[in-house]
Amino acid sequence: MKALEGTFVIDGMIEGPLLDARHEHALRDWIARVAQRGLSFALELESGSFSVLADSAPVAMDKIGDAPADAATNALRELLDTLPRPMRTKVFSTLRSMQYGKNTELQTIYTISSAGTVQTHQRAVETQTSPPMMCMPRQGLMRRFGMGAIVAMLALLVSALFVDYPSAGRKLLGSLRTADAEGITVEAGPFAQYIKIESKRMSKMGLLTLTLRRGERFPLSDGDYQSLLAGASVPQRLAVEAIARGYVRCEVFDCGGAFATSSLQRISDLRGNEKIDIAIPVPRDKRVSRVALVY
Secondary structure, eight states, X not given: OOEETTEEEEEOEEEEEOOOHHHHHHHHHHHHHHHTTTOOEEEEEETTEEEEEEOOXXXXXXXXXXXXXXXXXXXXXXXXXXXXXXXXXXXXXXXXXXXXXXXXXXXXXXXXXXXXXXXXXXXXXXXOEEXXXXXXXXXXXXXXHHHHHHHHHHHHHHHTTTOOHHHHHHHHHHHTSOOOGGGOEEEOGGGTTTEEEEEEEEOTTSEEEEEEEEOTTOOOSHHHHHHHHTTOOHHHHHHHHHHHHTEEEEEEEETTSOEEEEEEEEOGGGGTOSEEEEEEEOOTTSOEEEEEEEO
């Protein structure tokens, strides 16, 4: 599906230490404040830390401004301002954004430096986009709709002589059926040493539910993390760090191997539970064949 020109998408999360009730109030104020500027986040709190998750739904740029990446950067700086300067170095960001122009995509990554300041990295890439939807006067819209309806009816009558619509309808209904979980391969990848995929099932709502079980090497203490990080390869280190943050990204691929979508899944409950369920959204308009857990 092509991105719409003039839209802005931001996803990922920000994690940091939670100081006290006053700090929690400041975080909630920040979320309300940036929401008025078109940036939507959700707050999660857990045992002395906070997580701010970005809403990855596309937003029209006119709701944010001409420079939405700058707006996101300023919002992140304001979030850091809720913490004392020495504590800002403990904030971690996986935020990234995509700003769509005509057949262009401006990608921005937002990180926190060792000095506790916001750093951004940008690149522009070519992509296929759809033009923005244009508004027209109501009278002109009704006139165009009426003419379009007449043309469509004539085309339908003529095409019925050549097209087997009942058969096409059956094929369409077949494509809308809920995917079969047994036909979807789930790969734990670099997490295989630490997390086991116990079962998988598909819901009627298009969610692939995975039951995850702690593996024998799943880290439960600071000592476990340090032991696993010592001498670890880069993929293993990134996997362990993702477990420490409590989130993994699940990437979904169609039967042709093309990337379809991804979602960020919370797995921190595995620290206190031997197994948990996560629900992964699966596109209904694609034949999904593989889901991969990545950092």
